[in-house]
Amino acid sequence: MSSGNENEGENIYKKDGYAGKRVCLRRERSMNQGFLSGGKLVRRMRSVAVYGGIVFFILFATIPLIWMILTSIKPAQEVICYPPTIISKHATLGSYVQVWHTVPFGRFILNSLAQTVPVTLATLFFGAMMGYIFSKHKFPGRDLIFMIVLSSLMLPIIIRIIPLYLMVSSWGWIDTYWALIIPELTTGFAVFLLRQFIQTIPDELIEAAKIDGASEFRIFFTIIIPLIVPALAAMTIFRFMYMWNYFLWPLVVIQNMDMRTLPLGLALFQGRYTVSYQLLMAASVISILPVFVVFLFFQRHFIRGIALTGIKA
């Protein structure tokens, strides 16, 4: 808290002498106290530290991803050079072509889509349906049943994985899409989130539709669903990202190379070609790209989704 700084403020105040100015100056001065106060040198050092910190973290977040791209366009013999070249003089997209030939990469992507899309749709559908009943219908034991459904949030896959595996394998579902899709039909979180949203829809709207003779199905599809689109959008993003990343369960139920989903294919890829980092990085870039494009366009929704739902990926 240098006196020099304060005097500066006083002087300007004396010169101008406006009452309004005074408040402004006081506020400005108090803002500058504390963390960013002190002598000029100290203050400058602190702001260097603050901006340095911000720059450091922005680099920390971006450099690895930039390195991923830079590695993926290097020719194989250059990748293992040390010291590494930053930007290859012989940059090539060869790895991006080679990836599709070394493993059934297209098949991995198709498998991932075949899992992610139905699961996301089912999550929304069942979540909205249960959320609707739990918020707009009254019957004994409703809240208890809801709490039980909600408690499924405490049961991550690892806790259920052994009995679930035995069940699914006894049905002959190993290496099938059934095993990838059916055990993930919806989540307690979707039911919870959509219930919260449907609760804000006024009962009168539903009553009016009932008086007009609309069936439950009609009410659900023409009134409820259109009104919860923002929540459905947020849920879609969460579920899609979660399933696009889903790893442990597919690892257990998929053995056949052709049935592997993208994360699984990517992970087991490395066991076979340990040194080919340019290939691995090219495959990684391809796997990130769809989510990244969606993120660029819907950044607002991603962020709002998190804000909206509290927390939970």
Add this chain to the structure above:
Amino acid sequence: MRFVFLFPGLLYFGLFHFYPVANSFYLSFFQWSVLTTRKGKPFVGFSNYLDILKDPVFREVTWNTLYFSFWAVAGTVVLGLVLASLFFYVCPWLRKVGRGVMFVPVVTLMVAAALLWKWLFESLGLINYLLSFFGLGPYYWLVSFKLAMPAVIIMTIWKQVGFTMVIFLTALLQVPAQYLEAAGIEGAGEFQKWWYITLPLIKPITMLVVIIQIIVSFQVFIQVFIMTGGGPGNTTRTLVQYIYEKGFVYWAMGHAAAMSVLLFIAILFMTLIQFRYFGGSYKG
């Protein structure tokens, strides 16, 4: 009618969530593997649990998981909070860009991120190259008993910090500006305002983030599976990985079931703390 709506969902939760958990409890009392027939598995009482508690590897993986969780949660929460505060109060004009940039690792595929960091931590990788400018290294990160776990933790913080940061940014938005202004007029400095007003006001959301991050960290798997495979030795082997290996590599399903029951109890415990803190107002 409502039962037509409710029934498929309830059937699903019953069959794929509650029945398997109950079954995990049940199976944990039998000695068996997939290869033995259903009739051929003898009831062994608590001996699976006793085996596990005596198993030095189990103790090691539990310790690793706790160690990982502590540092990963501390790192993501503290850095997320500090970054959010910097972007919010110190340079708000950077807020949107910063938020976008920090969030990119969050949307990266976890397996891809783990592969990327494995490459960065290679002895001839970028990190050792950058450290060499400071006269440090080379370090053999992922094969070193001392550095393997820190490497996994650094990678996890990189992946998660944008997520906690976004949550804290929304929490900071909800701090009433009048409070801060009033404190400013009373002569509080920026840091004092942050420490004495902002932090207490966002304490509930911070607790929530901490608990949820702990529950997520208990289940760490992909990073270690890809980056180190649990090694060197068992230094980075985690609980979930050990359950997976016991169950599906060694087919010791009784032991695996018993361990998953113990993990369930830990998660239940954390959830109860969460409920105590937040009552019924928030159920995550």
